[in-house]
Amino acid sequence: DGGITQSPKYLFRKEGQNVTLSCEQNLNHDAMYWYRQDPGQGLRLIYYSQIVNDFQKGDIAEGYSVSREKKESFPLTVTSAQKNPTAFYLCASRRETGTDMNTEAFFGQGTRLTVV
Amino acid sequence: GQQLNQSPQSMFIQEGEDVSMNCTSSSIFNTWLWYKQDPGEGPVLLIALYKAGELTSNGRLTAQFGITRKDSFLNISASIPSDVGIYFCCTRGGTSYGKLTFGQGTILTVHP
Secondary structure (H helix, E strand, C coil): CCCEEEECCEEEECCCCCEEEEEEECCCCCEEEEEEECCCCCEEEEEEEEECCEEEECCCCCCEEECCCECCECCEEECCCCCCCCEEEEEEEECCCCCCCCCCEEECCCEEEEEC | CCCEEEECCEEEEECCCCEEEEEEECCCCCCEEEEEECCCCCCEEEEEECCCCCEEEECCEEEEECCCCCEEEEEECCCCHHHCEEEEEEEEECCEEEEEEECCCEEEEEEC
16 A cells, blocks of 8 residues: 555654654655654654755754655654754655645654653 | 644534634645644644635535635534544645645544
Protein backbone atom coordinates (compact mmCIF):
# COMPACT_ATOMS: atom_id res chain seq x y z
CA ASP A 1 0.00 0.00 0.00
CA GLY A 2 1.14 3.55 -0.66
CA GLY A 3 1.91 5.71 2.29
CA ILE A 4 4.36 7.70 4.33
CA THR A 5 6.39 5.92 6.99
CA GLN A 6 8.25 7.37 9.92
CA SER A 7 10.57 5.29 12.01
CA PRO A 8 11.06 4.60 14.78
CA LYS A 9 7.84 5.40 16.66
CA TYR A 10 9.76 6.12 19.88
CA LEU A 11 13.37 7.22 20.17
CA PHE A 12 15.52 7.90 23.22
CA ARG A 13 18.86 9.67 23.09
CA LYS A 14 21.34 11.11 25.50
CA GLU A 15 21.81 14.84 25.63
CA GLY A 16 24.56 16.02 23.29
CA GLN A 17 24.08 13.27 20.72
CA ASN A 18 22.89 13.85 17.19
CA VAL A 19 19.95 11.71 16.10
CA THR A 20 18.40 11.12 12.68
CA LEU A 21 14.68 10.54 12.16
CA SER A 22 13.60 8.63 9.10
CA CYS A 23 10.77 9.57 6.72
CA GLU A 24 10.01 7.54 3.59
CA GLN A 25 7.09 7.84 1.16
CA ASN A 26 6.08 5.72 -1.81
CA LEU A 27 3.35 8.08 -3.00
CA ASN A 28 5.57 9.65 -5.66
CA HIS A 29 5.05 13.00 -3.94
CA ASP A 30 7.33 15.89 -4.80
CA ALA A 31 7.15 17.91 -1.60
CA MET A 32 8.05 16.73 1.89
CA TYR A 33 7.85 18.48 5.25
CA TRP A 34 9.05 18.13 8.83
CA TYR A 35 7.02 19.53 11.72
CA ARG A 36 7.60 19.63 15.44
CA GLN A 37 4.74 19.36 17.93
CA ASP A 38 5.05 20.07 21.64
CA PRO A 39 2.36 19.11 24.20
CA GLY A 40 -0.71 21.26 23.73
CA GLN A 41 0.92 23.07 20.84
CA GLY A 42 0.30 23.33 17.15
CA LEU A 43 2.57 22.17 14.36
CA ARG A 44 5.68 24.21 13.73
CA LEU A 45 7.51 23.85 10.43
CA ILE A 46 11.17 22.87 10.65
CA TYR A 47 12.19 22.28 7.01
CA TYR A 48 10.48 21.55 3.74
CA SER A 49 11.56 20.36 0.32
CA GLN A 50 9.67 20.78 -2.94
CA ILE A 51 12.14 18.91 -5.13
CA VAL A 52 15.07 16.54 -4.86
CA ASN A 53 18.35 18.16 -3.82
CA ASP A 54 16.60 21.33 -2.64
CA PHE A 55 15.07 22.33 0.69
CA GLN A 56 14.07 25.46 2.59
CA LYS A 57 14.15 26.43 6.23
CA GLY A 58 10.85 26.63 8.02
CA ASP A 59 10.04 28.68 11.08
CA ILE A 60 12.20 26.77 13.59
CA ALA A 61 15.15 25.35 11.60
CA GLU A 62 17.89 26.16 14.13
CA GLY A 63 19.50 23.01 15.52
CA TYR A 64 18.13 20.79 12.73
CA SER A 65 19.44 19.62 9.37
CA VAL A 66 17.88 17.72 6.46
CA SER A 67 18.82 16.17 3.14
CA ARG A 68 16.77 15.27 0.05
CA GLU A 69 18.98 12.99 -2.03
CA LYS A 70 16.05 10.84 -3.17
CA LYS A 71 12.44 11.73 -3.91
CA GLU A 72 11.21 9.07 -1.49
CA SER A 73 13.29 10.07 1.51
CA PHE A 74 13.63 13.19 3.69
CA PRO A 75 15.60 12.38 6.86
CA LEU A 76 15.79 14.91 9.70
CA THR A 77 18.84 15.19 11.95
CA VAL A 78 18.33 16.70 15.37
CA THR A 79 21.74 18.06 16.32
CA SER A 80 23.23 18.75 19.71
CA ALA A 81 22.71 22.45 18.97
CA GLN A 82 18.94 22.04 19.39
CA LYS A 83 18.32 23.22 22.92
CA ASN A 84 14.99 21.48 23.57
CA PRO A 85 14.87 18.45 21.27
CA THR A 86 12.28 16.40 23.19
CA ALA A 87 9.09 16.57 21.11
CA PHE A 88 6.79 14.74 18.72
CA TYR A 89 8.11 14.98 15.14
CA LEU A 90 5.80 14.66 12.15
CA CYS A 91 6.74 14.17 8.52
CA ALA A 92 4.35 14.94 5.66
CA SER A 93 4.39 14.69 1.88
CA ARG A 94 2.36 16.34 -0.84
CA ARG A 95 1.95 16.01 -4.58
CA GLU A 96 2.98 19.17 -6.42
CA THR A 97 0.70 19.75 -9.40
CA GLY A 98 1.42 23.40 -10.11
CA THR A 99 -2.07 24.34 -9.00
CA ASP A 100 -3.74 24.50 -5.62
CA MET A 101 -6.17 21.67 -6.30
CA ASN A 102 -5.78 18.18 -4.83
CA THR A 103 -2.46 18.89 -3.24
CA GLU A 104 -3.27 18.02 0.35
CA ALA A 105 -0.51 16.81 2.65
CA PHE A 106 -0.44 13.30 4.06
CA PHE A 107 1.24 12.69 7.38
CA GLY A 108 3.26 9.87 8.85
CA GLN A 109 2.49 8.43 12.28
CA GLY A 110 5.15 10.53 13.97
CA THR A 111 8.29 9.88 16.01
CA ARG A 112 8.35 10.76 19.69
CA LEU A 113 11.90 11.78 20.57
CA THR A 114 12.97 11.92 24.20
CA VAL A 115 16.36 13.28 25.10
CA VAL A 116 17.61 12.47 28.59
CA GLY B 1 6.33 34.14 9.25
CA GLN B 2 2.76 33.63 8.23
CA GLN B 3 0.42 33.07 11.18
CA LEU B 4 -2.98 31.53 11.49
CA ASN B 5 -5.14 32.37 14.49
CA GLN B 6 -7.33 29.43 15.39
CA SER B 7 -10.04 29.56 18.04
CA PRO B 8 -11.13 28.39 20.42
CA GLN B 9 -8.03 26.73 21.88
CA SER B 10 -10.14 24.06 23.57
CA MET B 11 -13.75 22.97 23.89
CA PHE B 12 -15.54 20.72 26.36
CA ILE B 13 -18.96 19.63 25.14
CA GLN B 14 -21.64 17.04 25.74
CA GLU B 15 -22.28 14.28 23.25
CA GLY B 16 -24.88 15.41 20.73
CA GLU B 17 -23.94 19.09 20.80
CA ASP B 18 -22.76 20.98 17.73
CA VAL B 19 -19.24 22.42 17.55
CA SER B 20 -17.84 25.39 15.68
CA MET B 21 -14.23 26.53 15.31
CA ASN B 22 -12.56 29.03 13.05
CA CYS B 23 -9.26 30.20 11.67
CA THR B 24 -8.23 33.68 10.54
CA SER B 25 -5.19 35.19 8.90
CA SER B 26 -3.95 38.60 7.88
CA SER B 27 -2.88 37.15 4.51
CA ILE B 28 -4.92 35.92 1.57
CA PHE B 29 -4.75 32.23 0.69
CA ASN B 30 -6.04 30.05 -2.15
CA THR B 31 -6.43 26.87 -0.11
CA TRP B 32 -7.85 26.08 3.31
CA LEU B 33 -7.55 22.60 4.80
CA TRP B 34 -8.89 21.09 8.01
CA TYR B 35 -7.13 18.18 9.72
CA LYS B 36 -7.89 16.05 12.79
CA GLN B 37 -5.22 14.50 14.99
CA ASP B 38 -5.91 11.59 17.34
CA PRO B 39 -3.58 11.24 20.34
CA GLY B 40 -0.12 9.99 19.37
CA GLU B 41 -0.95 9.88 15.66
CA GLY B 42 -0.35 12.03 12.61
CA PRO B 43 -3.08 14.45 11.44
CA VAL B 44 -5.61 13.19 8.92
CA LEU B 45 -7.28 15.40 6.33
CA LEU B 46 -10.98 16.07 6.91
CA ILE B 47 -11.96 18.70 4.35
CA ALA B 48 -10.18 20.69 1.63
CA LEU B 49 -11.44 24.06 0.32
CA TYR B 50 -10.14 25.69 -2.85
CA LYS B 51 -12.53 28.52 -3.71
CA ALA B 52 -13.58 31.65 -1.81
CA GLY B 53 -17.12 31.24 -0.50
CA GLU B 54 -17.02 27.45 -0.97
CA LEU B 55 -19.06 25.43 1.52
CA THR B 56 -18.17 21.73 1.71
CA SER B 57 -19.57 18.89 3.81
CA ASN B 58 -18.15 15.53 4.80
CA GLY B 59 -20.72 13.63 6.83
CA ARG B 60 -21.35 15.59 10.03
CA LEU B 61 -18.57 18.03 9.18
CA THR B 62 -19.08 21.27 7.27
CA ALA B 63 -16.38 23.79 6.40
CA GLN B 64 -16.42 27.10 4.59
CA PHE B 65 -13.73 29.13 2.81
CA GLY B 66 -14.31 32.77 3.74
CA ILE B 67 -15.23 35.18 0.99
CA THR B 68 -12.29 37.44 1.91
CA ARG B 69 -9.94 34.42 1.55
CA LYS B 70 -8.54 35.23 4.97
CA ASP B 71 -10.63 32.88 7.08
CA SER B 72 -12.35 29.54 7.35
CA PHE B 73 -14.61 27.74 9.79
CA LEU B 74 -15.35 24.12 10.62
CA ASN B 75 -18.61 22.88 12.12
CA ILE B 76 -19.27 19.45 13.59
CA SER B 77 -22.90 18.54 14.12
CA ALA B 78 -24.27 16.07 16.69
CA SER B 79 -20.86 15.32 18.21
CA ILE B 80 -19.94 11.79 19.29
CA PRO B 81 -17.16 10.56 21.61
CA SER B 82 -14.87 9.61 18.70
CA ASP B 83 -14.79 13.27 17.62
CA VAL B 84 -12.30 13.80 20.45
CA GLY B 85 -8.94 15.05 19.22
CA ILE B 86 -7.10 18.13 18.01
CA TYR B 87 -8.44 19.95 14.96
CA PHE B 88 -6.07 22.03 12.85
CA CYS B 89 -6.66 24.51 10.09
CA CYS B 90 -3.98 24.72 7.43
CA THR B 91 -3.16 26.90 4.47
CA ARG B 92 -0.61 26.76 1.70
CA GLY B 93 1.19 29.54 -0.11
CA GLY B 94 1.23 33.21 0.62
CA THR B 95 4.78 34.53 0.52
CA SER B 96 6.25 31.01 0.27
CA TYR B 97 4.41 28.97 -2.35
CA GLY B 98 5.19 25.47 -1.10
CA LYS B 99 4.98 26.19 2.61
CA LEU B 100 2.18 24.63 4.65
CA THR B 101 1.21 26.62 7.74
CA PHE B 102 -0.97 25.27 10.55
CA GLY B 103 -3.09 26.95 13.17
CA GLN B 104 -2.46 26.31 16.86
CA GLY B 105 -5.19 23.69 17.01
CA THR B 106 -8.51 23.29 18.83
CA ILE B 107 -8.57 20.53 21.44
CA LEU B 108 -12.04 18.95 21.51
CA THR B 109 -13.30 16.89 24.43
CA VAL B 110 -16.70 15.20 24.19
CA HIS B 111 -18.38 13.95 27.35
CA PRO B 112 -20.72 10.97 26.87
